[in-house]
Amino acid sequence: MTIHSPKPDSKSDATASRASAVARRASGIHVILNESAGTAKAVGSLLEDWSRNGLVTFHRPDTAEAAVAMSRRAADAGADVVVAAGGDGTVNCVVQGLLAAKRSCPLGVLPLGTGNDFCRNAGIPLDPAAALDLIQIRVAKPVDVIRVSTESECFHYINMATAGNTGLYADLVTDDMKKFWGPMVYLRGAVDVLSNLKTYRVQLQFDDESPDTYDVLNLFFANGCVTGGGMTIAPDAQLDNGYIDVVVVLDCSPVDIAALATQYALSDYRSNPNILFRRVQSVAVRSSPPLAISADGDILTDQPTRFSVLPGMLQVIVGA
Numbered sequence: 001m002t003i004h005s006p007k008p009d010s011k012s013d014a015t016a017s018r019a020s021a022v023a024r025r026a027s028g029i030h031v032i033l034n035e036s037a038g039t040a041k042a043v044g045s046l047l048e049d050w051s052r053n054g055l056v057t058f059h060r061p062d063t064a065e066a067a068v069a070m071s072r073r074a075a076d077a078g079a080d081v082v083v084a085a086g087g088d089g090t091v092n093c094v095v096q097g098l099l100a101a102k103r104s105c106p107l108g109v110l111p112l113g114t115g116n117d118f119c120r121n122a123g124i125p126l127d128p129a130a131a132l133d134l135i136q137i138r139v140a141k142p143v144d145v146i147r148v149s150t151e152s153e154c155f156h157y158i159n160m161a162t163a164g165n166t167g168l169y170a171d172l173v174t175d176d177m178k179k180f181w182g183p184m185v186y187l188r189g190a191v192d193v194l195s196n197l198k199t200y201r202v203q204l205q206f207d208d209e210s211p212d213t214y215d216v217l218n219l220f221f222a223n224g225c226v227t228g229g230g231m232t233i234a235p236d237a238q239l240d241n242g243y244i245d246v247v248v249v250l251d252c253s254p255v256d257i258a259a260l261a262t263q264y265a266l267s268d269y270r271s272n273p274n275i276l277f278r279r280v281q282s283v284a285v286r287s288s289p290p291l292a293i294s295a296d297g298d299i300l301t302d303q304p305t306r307f308s309v310l311p312g313m314l315q316v317i318v319g320a
């Protein structure tokens with residue numbers, strides 16, 4: 001008996017292979033590239049190679065809002081990983097997009113920014129090629145997300161928010177300065193801020209405690225411990241412990257500030273009386289004058305705000 005195999009249908013084969021190519025593109029590694037981030041241009045040819053070799057699919061938004069929308073769409077379309085290629089601002093854009101998506105999808109990060117503080121906290125290699133190797137292994141872990149809510153708006157971040165005198169950074173540290181100073185820009189910004197310190201009268205309510213009022217130079221709401229291009233501000237903060245580490249720098253004299261800076265340089269400032277450390281699940285903040293609150297360099301709000309932790313809310317490809 002002769003068995004006849006069906007005649008190959010070249011048209012339907014072509015359609016099937018096109019469909020599988022589209023499916024491959026919809027899944028896989030989707031990179032949201034912020035071409036204006038610190039070192040994105042410097043690694044341009046490496047990125048072109050990855051794209052040509054089919055290792056990644058690139059999206060090139062030209063605004064932060066477009067980066068949020070493209071991240072959400074890539075996740076909803078079936079991406080295996082959506083990668084923020086840029087600095088901490090880009091990471092936050094992709095986080096907003098992934099949290100708004102209907103389908104859960106892990107975050108990866110290619111560190112192409114100036115400070116890359118989230119990568120430092122998450123053990124992600126600062127060398128982009130090594131970071132891509134890590135992403136390709138695709139082992140994600142749950143990481144906490146911090147929700148910042150005002151009466152009218154809501155934002156999320158995964159590294160650190162600051163408020164007070166460092167909140168002035170975002171105005172002072174321009175993109176041109178970042179290009180000129182590189183990672184040193186954060187130190188340069190600190191010098192400008194230190195010469196012009198403001199005091200804020202701030203009411204803080206930690207968890208369900210009754211509110212207390214403090215005179216404050218600065219506040220940090222930390223998920224990760226490092227900010228400002230590698231400065232350890234909240235030494236005990238962990239990305240996945242279900243808590244926000246709040247660090248309050250109380251108003252004090254220039255001599256006390258100098259003592260604090262020296263202790264900081266010696267990594268010995270936990271016992272300084274002008275610093276208050278609290279580990280909480282939520283904190284409500286009101287201030288006079290209004291505090292500019294920024295997350296990783298981008299100003300979020302100057303309204304009364306509540307920070308709350310969303311434990312393990314996002315899967316993230318982190319390093320060792």
Ligand SMILES: Nc1ncnc2c1ncn2[C@@H]1O[C@H](COP(=O)(O)OP(=O)(O)OP(=O)(O)O)[C@@H](O)[C@H]1O
Pocket residue numbers: 033034035036037038039060061062063064067086087088089090091093112113114115116117178296297298
């Ligand atoms: N696709 C985009 N196009 C233009 N701007 C973007 C895009 N995505 C994000 N941004 C904004 O660009 C600014 C700088 O980006 P980002 O923070 O990623 O780089 P960086 O400042 O060099 O690095 P870092 O914050 O780690 O120091 C941020 O304000 C961010 O919101």
